[in-house]
Amino acid sequence: MPISQKISAKLKSSSWIRKMFEEGLQMKQKYGADNVFDLSLGNPVIEPPEEVRQAIKSAANDSGQGLHRYMPNAGLHDVRETIAKTLSIEAACKELTADHIVMVCGAAGGLNITLKTLLDPDEEVIVFSPFFVEYLFYSENHGGKTITVATNEDFSLNFNALRKALSPKTKAVIINSPNNPTGVVYSRKMLRELASILKEYSTDNNNPIYLISDDPYKKIVFDGIETPN
Numbered sequence: 499m500p501i502s503q504k505i506s507a508k509l510k511s512s513s514w515i516r517k518m519f520e521e522g523l524q525m526k527q528k529y530g531a532d533n534v535f536d537l538s539l540g541n542p543v544i545e546p547p548e549e550v551r552q553a554i555k556s557a558a559n560d561s562g563q564g565l566h567r568y569m570p571n572a573g574l575h576d577v578r579e580t581i582a583k584t585l586s587i588e589a590a591c592k593e594l595t596a597d598h599i600v601m602v603c604g605a606a607g608g609l610n611i612t613l614k615t616l617l618d619p620d621e622e623v624i625v626f627s628p629f630f631v632e633y634l635f636y637s638e639n640h641g642g643k644t645i646t647v648a649t650n651e652d653f654s655l656n657f658n659a660l661r662k663a664l665s666p667k668t669k670a671v672i673i674n675s676p677n678n679p680t681g682v683v684y685s686r687k688m689l690r691e692l693a694s695i696l697k698e699y700s701t702d703n704n705n706p707i708y709l710i711s712d713d714p715y716k717k718i719v720f721d722g723i724e725t726p727n
């Protein structure tokens with residue numbers, strides 16, 4: 499096949515989540531959908547709400563002048579403004595405006611753009627183990643190196659291990675709460691401690707470290723659990 503050796507090798511090691519998903523589809527055919535609990539991809543078990551379907555239909559049918567043409571790279575201004583307002587309330591961050599928001603296609607798109615923007619060759623991105631496996635590829639896609647930091651037995655953040663992993667090459671730390679795959683949710687106290695360690699290290703070494711929060715599951719929590727920013 500006319501593809502690079504690098505991509506060819508990556509394909510062999512990266513596709514196991516997809517393989518599990520494909521196998522799940524086959525098992526559902528064999529044993530019946532009710533008998534297979536597919537935990538491979540984050541596919542919702544419920545269908546999208548009627549309001550969402552209607553909104554998509556009406557956007558597709560909207561014949562407003564220029565609506566379906568290219569737009570500014572960051573996305574439509576009014577959409578970004580609405581999101582900024584919502585996030586300002588949710589994150590208790592009053593200064594957010596449309597200028598702080600960039601629209602992306604999904605979390606993978608957003609993380610890739612962020613890392614592409616931040617990383618110089620061989621700079622390091624810290625992730626806490628166990629982590630969403632695709633993070634390895636997101637950093638590598640942009641010349642970065644992933645540094646894995648162990649968590650505590652209950653999967654909470656291990657700050658001693660983090661301190662040991664920080665280096666002058668550290669450019670970013672990715673956190674994911676609620677976490678895939680462990681489900682753990684980081685408390686406000688834990689996030690504050692993380693922020694203070696990164697701030698201190700950044701200041702002492704004159705090397706800003708960016709904290710990237712990947713929280714696609716922020717709103718899927720139960721029993722009133724708080725998912726702080």
Ligand SMILES: Cc1ncc(COP(=O)(O)O)c(C=O)c1O
Binds near residue numbers: 630678714
């Ligand atoms: C923690 C985490 N980050 C990122 C992604 C990628 O999300 P998307 O499909 O929106 O690109 C996933 C998908 O499973 C995920 O679980």
